[in-house]
Amino acid sequence: MSVVVTTKGKVTIPKPIRDLLGIVPGSRVDFRRAADGTIVLTRVDKRPDATRFARLRGHAGAGLTTDAIMALMRGATLS
Template sequence: MATTVTAKGQVTIPKRVRDLLGIVPGSQVDFRRTADGSVVLTRADQERPASRFEKLRGHAGKGLDTDAIMALTRGET
């Protein structure tokens, strides 16, 4: 997807990219340069939700048996 830079250095982020990242008017974005020199656009104002594995990090909690832990791991709850 290509876009044109205006005289003020502004660009329009393509709708497919805005939809993918959940960018709406007022959203903050961040541009980061990677090791290979390319630039990556990310949402800067939104915390990424914890994965189901990050939610289990630490301990399983009191009262969970093996079946309940496995169901959580598989995303069945």
């Protein structure tokens, strides 16, 4: 993914990257230079991963059965 730098040096982080890193308005990020010269973007204020219950809050997902929902709530993984 490529983005355009504004005259003020600003860029918009693409949504798939924001979603992957959990970046929301107000998040703090860090740019670091890796040994190979690439730049790495990391979120520095990362909150702990959501509990299995918090991940289900608001929706049960598309097409999940009651048994699948109960398995998720008990910590089982679906394959």
